[in-house]
Amino acid sequence: MDRYDAHEIEAKWQAVWEDEQAFHAADPEPGDDKARFYMLEMLPYPSGQLHMGHVLNYTMGDVVTHFRRRTGHEVLRPMGFDSFGLPAENAAIREGGHPLEITERNIATITNQMRRMGWAIDWQRVVSAHETTYYHWTQWLFLKFLEKGLVYRKEAPVNWCPNDQTVLANEHVVDGKCWRCGAVVEARNMAQWFFKITAYADQLLDDLATIDWPERTKKIQTNWIGRSDGAEVLFRVDELDIDIAVFTTRPDTLFGATFFVVAPESPLVDTLVDGTADADEVRAYARVAGARPTEEREQREKTGVFTGRYATNPVNGERIPIWVADYVLMEYGTGAIMAVPAHDERDAEFAAAFALPVVAVISEDGTLVNSGEFNGQEANAAKGAIVQWLSEHGRAKQAINYRLRDWSFSRQRYWGAPIPVVYCETCGIVPVPESDLPVLLPEVEDYRPKGKPPLASNEEFMNVACPSCGGAGRREADTMDTFVDSSWYYLRYCDPHNAEAPFERRLVDAWMPIDQYIGGIDHAKGHLLYSRFFVKAMNDWGMLGFREPFQRLFHQGWVLLDGRKMSKSQAGVSPDELVDQFGADAIRIYILFQGPADQDINWSPDGIEPMVRFVRRFWRVVHEAAAQPESPAGVDTALARKAHETIARVTDDIDRRFVFNTPIAAVMELVNELSKKPDDPAARFAAETAVSVLQPYAPHVCEELWGMLGKSRLWDSPWPVADEALLVHDEVELVLQVNGKVRDRVRVPAGLSDDELIERARASEKVQAHVNGGDEQRVIVVPDKLVNIVV
RNA sequence: GCCGAAGUGGCGGAAUUGGCAGACGCGAUGGACUCAAAAUCCAUUGCCCUCCGGGGCGUGUGGGUUCGAUUCCCACCUUCGGCACCA
Numbered sequence: 081m082d083r084y085d086a087h088e089i090e091a092k093w094q095a096v097w098e099d100e101q102a103f104h105a106a107d108p109e110p111g112d113d114k115a116r117f118y119m120l121e122m123l124p125y126p127s128g129q130l131h132m133g134h135v136l137n138y139t140m141g142d143v144v145t146h147f148r149r150r151t152g153h154e155v156l157r158p159m160g161f162d163s164f165g166l167p168a169e170n171a172a173i174r175e176g177g178h179p180l181e182i183t184e185r186n187i188a189t190i191t192n193q194m195r196r197m198g199w200a201i202d203w204q205r206v207v208s209a210h211e212t213t214y215y216h217w218t219q220w221l222f223l224k225f226l227e228k229g230l231v232y233r234k235e236a237p238v239n240w241c242p243n244d245q246t247v248l249a250n251e252h253v254v255d256g257k258c259w260r261c262g263a264v265v266e267a268r269n270m271a272q273w274f275f276k277i278t279a280y281a282d283q284l285l286d287d288l289a290t291i292d293w294p295e296r297t298k299k300i301q302t303n304w305i306g307r308s309d310g311a312e313v314l315f316r317v318d319e320l321d322i323d324i325a326v327f328t329t330r331p332d333t334l335f336g337a338t339f340f341v342v343a344p345e346s347p348l349v350d351t352l353v354d355g356t357a358d359a360d361e362v363r364a365y366a367r368v369a370g371a372r373p374t375e376e377r378e379q380r381e382k383t384g385v386f387t388g389r390y391a392t393n394p395v396n397g398e399r400i401p402i403w404v405a406d407y408v409l410m411e412y413g414t415g416a417i418m419a420v421p422a423h424d425e426r427d428a429e430f431a432a433a434f435a436l437p438v439v440a441v442i443s444e445d446g447t448l449v450n451s452g453e454f455n456g457q458e459a460n461a462a463k464g465a466i467v468q469w470l471s472e473h474g475r476a477k478q479a480i481n482y483r484l485r486d487w488s489f490s491r492q493r494y495w496g497a498p499i500p501v502v503y504c505e506t507c508g509i510v511p512v513p514e515s516d517l518p519v520l521l522p523e524v525e526d527y528r529p530k531g532k533p534p535l536a537s538n539e540e541f542m543n544v545a546c547p548s549c550g551g552a553g554r555r556e557a558d559t560m561d562t563f564v565d566s567s568w569y570y571l572r573y574c575d576p577h578n579a580e581a582p583f584e585r586r587l588v589d590a591w592m593p594i595d596q597y598i599g600g601i602d603h604a605k606g607h608l609l610y611s612r613f614f615v616k617a618m619n620d621w622g623m624l625g626f627r628e629p630f631q632r633l634f635h636q637g638w639v640l641l642d643g644r645k646m647s648k649s650q651a652g653v654s655p656d657e658l659v660d661q662f663g664a665d666a667i668r669i670y671i672l673f674q675g676p677a678d679q680d681i682n683w684s685p686d687g688i689e690p691m692v693r694f695v696r697r698f699w700r701v702v703h704e705a706a707a708q709p710e711s712p713a714g715v716d717t718a719l720a721r722k723a724h725e726t727i728a729r730v731t732d733d734i735d736r737r738f739v740f741n742t743p744i745a746a747v748m749e750l751v752n753e754l755s756k757k758p759d760d761p762a763a764r765f766a767a768e769t770a771v772s773v774l775q776p777y778a779p780h781v782c783e784e785l786w787g788m789l790g791k792s793r794l795w796d797s798p799w800p801v802a803d804e805a806l807l808v809h810d811e812v813e814l815v816l817q818v819n820g821k822v823r824d825r826v827r828v829p830a831g832l833s834d835d836e837l838i839e840r841a842r843a844s845e846k847v848q849a850h851v852n853g854g855d856e857q858r859v860i861v862v863p864d865k866l867v868n869i870v871v
Numbered sequence: 872g873c874c875g876a877a878g879u880g881g882c883g884g885a886a887u888u889g890g891c892a893g894a895c896g897c898g899a900u901g902g903a904c905u906c907a908a909a910a911u912c913c914a915u916u917g918c919c920c921u922c923c924g925g926g927g928c929g930u931g932u933g934g935g936u937u938c939g940a941u942u943c944c945c946a947c948c949u950u951c952g953g954c955a956c957c958a
Contacts, residue, residue: 296952299875303954310958328958341958382956412957419958425872426956483957604953673896675884679877680951687883690896697911737887745885745895752895815891820939822891860938866890870938 084699086663086692090780094198102795103145103200105156108590117153118591119145120570122599122607123160125562126186126208127167130193131646132639132671132683133600135655139668139777140636140677140740141598142199146776147734148595149200150799156591157200158573160207161187164215165562166244166260169495173528179495180523183210193655198664198779200795205576209565214572215497216518217582218565221614222500223511230276230617233509238488240268245529246492247272249561250485251304251606259602273490273499273558277613281305281482283627284612293633294678300604306483311467313476315340315391315418317352317402324348324391327413327481330423331470332462335451336441337418338431340391340402341384344370345410349387352402356388362404369406382407382430393418394475395466396452405430413481487610489561494527494534496559504546504553513547519555533557566607567614570594570629589625597630600638608633634738637680639671646683653683665778666692672740672777694748695781698770701755702785705767712761716806719753720762723769726750727802730773747774764789772800816841817868818850834861841867 097103108116121141124134145157163183171186172179187208194201207214225231239248243263247270252259277284285305288298310329317324324342328334342348344366353359365385384405391402400418407426408417421431422440431438441450448454448462457465470476490499498519500512512519522541527534535541536557546553568582574591575583599607608630615629639646646653658667670691674681711720730743747770754766768789775782775794786794809830814837816824824846828837838859841847847869854871861867 294876296875300953303874306954306957308957326958330958407956407958409957417958424958426958429956481957483954601952673883679884682883684883687897693910694896700911732887739887741883742885742887742895748895813891817890817939820890820937825891858938860890862890866939868890868938 084696084781086665086695086781089784090196090198090659090664093780093783094195097198097200097795098195098203101204103149103155103157104202104204105154105158107587108154110586114154115152116591117148117155117596118594119148119155119157120573120594120597122597122603123162123566123569124190125165125167126161126163126183126190127171128186130190130655132653132655132681133636133646135197135667136639136671136677136681137598137600137636138194138197138199139671140634141596142197142668142779143672143734143740143776144596145200146779146795147799149795150775150797151735152798156205156573157202158205158207158576159194159199159201159203160205160569160573161190161209162562162566162569163187163208163210164496164560164565165209166246166491166493166495167562168210169493169527170244170260172495178523179527180210183208183495196659196664197655197668200779205573207569207572207576209497209562209569210495210521212518212520213577213579214569215521215565217572218497218560218568219500219512219517219519220514220582221568222497222560222564223514223517224621225275225617226501226511228617228621230279231273232276232486233271233273235269235271236274236488237267237269238272239265240270241265244493245531247488247490249488249563249606251487251609272488274486274488275610275613277487277610278482278484280613280616281307281484282480283616284484284609287612287616287628291628291631291633293630294601294635297601297604297608297633297635300601301609304484304605304609308481308483310479310481311463311470311476312414312479313418313467313470314394314474316394317389317391318399319389320351322351324416325414326416326418327479328418330420330463331466331476332448332459333420333423333441334393334395334418334466335448335454336420336422336439337393337400338421338437338439339400339419339427341405341408341417341419341430342387342402343408343410343415344404344406346415348416349404352387352389358385358388361385362387366404369404370410382426382433384430384434386434394470394473401436403430403434411485412483487613489564490556490558491561492531492533492558493529494521494524494559496562497521497565498535499556499558499560501556502544502546502553503556504549504551506551507546507548510546510548510553516547521559533559535559563607563610567610568618570611571624585624592624593626593628593631596632596634598634598636601635634678636677637675639681639683641683653685658685658688662688662692663695663780665781666695669694669744669777673744675741677740694751695778697755698747698751698774699781699785701751701758702767702771703788704758705754705763706789708759708763711763711765714803715762715765717760717762719757719760719766721806721809722750722753723762723766724802724806727769727773727800728807731799731802734776743773744777769800772797812864814840814864815866816844816847817866818847819870820868821850823847823850830864832863834863837861837863837867841869 119141121137145155149155168183169179172182175182239253241248241258241263243261253265257264285307308329311331312325312327314323314325349366353362362385384403387402389402390399392399419427421427421438442459443449446459448457454462467476498521500519502510504510522538524538542555544553544555571583571588575587611629616627618624619627670688726746729746733739733743750770771782771785783794811827812830814826814828815822824844828840851871856869856871858870
C-alpha cells in the first residue's frame, strides 16, 4: 500500500482539473432543457490574502457545487474579485504601492490559494471590477439608471468619514461610525450622486415573501426599509392662510394633540416667524439647532422655542401653539409633527420641559375618551374612522412613510469606476455618450485622498469637450462606490466576455436567479439590498426576466480569533501554511466539521491534526477493502445497510437540510464499521460508498482512492442512490418504558403489531420489576420504536 | 425602548415530525505493541450514589401542557444581532 501523500495527490488532481477545465459551465443552448444550478459565494476583496473565513465560505460552496454536479445539474460556479474601492485602495496605501499593482498582485495570490484548496471553480469566467471590460458596463448601467430617472445628483447632508476622506452610504454607518475604519462619521452638506432606491421600497419589502432567505436577514431588511403606515393630516395656520401637513401613525390620538412642532431645518420656520415679535430669536435657535452634529442632537435633552403662531387641529378646531424643536427630524415624514404628550414619550418629555398641557384621549381599556363623537371606539378602529372623517372634509389621507433613504454612491476617492458625466456651463450635467465608454480611470501618481477627489487635480482627465454643445466641460471627479460594482457582478458571470452589452438576456435568464448564494450577514442591508434593487430596475426595463437575484441565501459564520473576526493577515492561520502542513483535503474537512456552518467558529489549529489522522485512516481502510473481491449486486449485510444509510443521510443533509458537519460524522461511522469488518462481502461496496460521498469534501484523496478502486472521474460520476429496501431494518430495538422512564431495551423483529409489542414489554423482567404489580392505567405504543406502560 | 436569534458533558458539537439525550470528533484515564518514543490498535469516559445487580439526577432558571419535552406554551436570566428622538 502506498503511503498517503497529500501534496503529491492534490497537485496531481489539480493539474488534471486545470488541463481539462473540468469545472467550466457550458453556455445554455437555445431550447436545451438541462437542469441548471447557479452556485455563488460572495466574491472576495483582493485587499490581502484569503483567511480561514473564506476557506469556510468557499469550501461549503464547493461541497454544494460537487453535489449538484453529481446529481445531474449543469453547475455555474464562478469566481471574481471586488477589486475596486476602499478595501483595495486602503491596502495599497498601507503597503505603499499603486492600487492597480497591489490589487493585481493580490488577485494572483488569491487565485493561487484557491487552486491549492482544490475548489471547483469555472476559471474561464473570472471577473474583476477594476478591469475596463467590466467597469465599462458598470458605467453603462449608471447611464441607464440616469436615463430612467433612478440616479440623481443633489446637495444633501451626507455621512463624511474623516479618516477615509469620503462620503459613506447610510448603510455603512454603524453606530455613527464608519463600518470599515471605525472613525466617527461627520454630517456634511455636499452635492452627491444618489440611486433612487426608495422608489422600490415597497417592492423590496413585499418581495421578501418570495425568496428563501434566513428570517433574521429579512428582518434586518424590513427594519432598514422601515415602512410605517399612517395618515397625512393637514393643520391650518389661520393667520398665514396656509396648511401644514404632518405624518402620523396614530390618528386615533388626534384629539390629544396639544402642541405642534416643526424641525429647525424646515423652510416652514421662516414662513412661520416672518413678522412675529420674536422672529430673530426663533431663527437663531433654528440655525444653531439645525447645524448641531447628529450625536449631540441625539442627547435627548429637549430644546425648542415657541414661534408665536398657532395651528388649528382639524378634528376639534382647537388652536395649538407651534414650536420649533430639534427632536423633530427634517428627513422623516414632513418635518413637522402634531405632539400628543399623553401618548408619546418624546412629546411627553417636551411638554414636561416647557409646561405644555397634556390631554389623555385613550383610556386604560383601549377606547377613546375626550374625542368627541369618537368616544368609546376601540383605538385601532378609531384610526380608520378618524382618517375617513377627515378625508371627507379634505383634511387627511392615508399615507406611508419609509425609513429607507436613497443610496449615496459617489466617493471622493481614486480607486473606482469614474462616473460618466460632464459638467458644462451651458448644458448642465451631460451624460457621456455610450459610444465614448468606458471613461478610463487615468493612472495618477498621487492617488491618496486629500478631502477632495484625487481625479479633480488631473487636468488632462478633467478637461473635456461637452458631448452636447462641444464647449468646454469638466468631468465628474468622484468615482463610484464599490457596492455599485458588486450590485451586478453575478449577472456578468453568465456572459463574462460580452463586448457589446453587460450581458445577453438569454444567458442571464437561463442561469438566474442564483439557486444558492452564500456570504456574510454583514451584507444584509447593503449589498443584498442594492442587488435586489438593481435586478428589479433592470427587470422593469426588460433587460432580464426575473425580479429577485438570490433565490436561496445562507450566511456562513465567522471564524473568530480571540473572539474577533479574523483579518487577512493573522500569523499562523494563513491557508497556505496550513495546506503546506496538513494538505487541502484535511483543511476542507476540518473547517466544515467544526459545527453548523452558519455558526461562528473559534479558531484553533488543534482540530486539524485529528482530521489528518482521519484521512490517513480512511486511506488505509479503503486500501484494505480494495483487496477484497467486488461486492455482489444487492449485497445485504449489516455493513451494506450501513453504507446505504450513509448515502441517505449524507444526501439528505446536503440536499434538504443544508448542513455540512454531520455528513462527515456519517462517513466516519461507516469507516469505523468497515474497519471492524474487513472481510465482509460488502466491504468493497462500503469503501466505494465512503469514497463517493466524501468526494465533495475531500475531492483529491477521494479521486485517488476511486482510481485505486479501479474507477475513474469521480468528479463526473453520478451521486450514489440508497437502496430503499436496504434502509428498512428487519430487526429493531424496542425501547420499554414504565411511566415514561426507560427501563429496558429489547431487539424485536420489525413490523410487529401493537399487541405483540405490548406482549414483549410485559415479558421483560426489568419492566415487571418497575410495574411491581401496579395496575396498568394505559399503554402507549409507537410501532417499531417504543412501548410505555403507565401504572 | 421595539424586533429577532441563541443557551446541551472538561471542549467542538449530535438528536431531522413530541418518543433511547450526548452520535461523530477532541481531550482524559487504563491497557497492547516498542529498548523507548511517535504512529497505530483495544477499553472506559455526563454527574452523583452503589452491596457492581442497579438506583437517582441531568439539555440556562422557574412553571405549564403531555403517558412522554433539548423539542410545544408562559415567565424570567444571560449572550449575541438589527432598529431607535422615525412621529
